[in-house]
Amino acid sequence: MNKSDIKLIVSSLLIILIILGIRFIFRNKNNKVAIVYYENKIVSKIDLSINNEYTVDGYNGKVYMEVKDNKIRVKEEVSPKHICSYQGFISETYETIVCLPNKIIIKIEANEELDTVVR
Numbered sequence: 549m550n551k552s553d554i555k556l557i558v559s560s561l562l563i564i565l566i567i568l569g570i571r572f573i574f575r576n577k578n579n580k581v582a583i584v585y586y587e588n589k590i591v592s593k594i595d596l597s598i599n600n601e602y603t604v605d606g607y608n609g610k611v612y613m614e615v616k617d618n619k620i621r622v623k624e625e626v627s628p629k630h631i632c633s634y635q636g637f638i639s640e641t642y643e644t645i646v647c648l649p650n651k652i653i654i655k656i657e658a659n660e661e662l663d664t665v666v667r
Contacts, residue, residue, distance in 0.1 A: 580641070582620045584613070585653040596620060596639070596656070606650025613654070625650055 584592040584604055591604050594615060601623065602613045609626035619637035622645055632647035638656060645654040 580618065580639070580656050580658050582613075582615070583655050583657055585655070587651050588653075594620065604652065606647065606652050608650050611647065611650050611652050620654060620656070621645070622647060622652075622654070625652075 580596045582594040582596055583590055584594065584602075586604060586606065592602065594602055594613070596615055596618045599616050602615070604611050604613070606625060611622060611626075611632070612624040614621055614623040616637070619639040621637040622632040622635065625632050625647060627647065627649035632645060632650065632652070635645050638645055638654070641656050641658050643656060645652075647653070
């Protein structure tokens with residue numbers, strides 16, 4: 549190997565590292581959305597990357613939700629035992645908040661193209 553070969557290899561590796569670094573920086577880290585259902589109808593879609601508080605109307609009254617650090621929870625609601633607000637934060641697609649007294653269901657969906665492949 550001569551100096552030209554080494555320069556070519558080093559410059560190729562630098563270009564590859566720069567491209568991978570740019571893709572890593574600008575990738576969408578959180579593409580999850582919370583879907584809020586009332587009586588099996590979608591009433592709200594909430595982007596989990598935006599920290600905020602949201603309100604929807606439930607069967608017994610208002611249901612207050614909080615999004616914080618890519619997680620969502622029911623902060624406060626009107627129901628006999630307040631079970632919905634005791635469930636805490638959820639952040640994964642396999643987790644669900646079910647608030648039966650208010651007929652509210654909160655599910656998380658990811659905007660990924662492919663989840664699993666079964667053969």
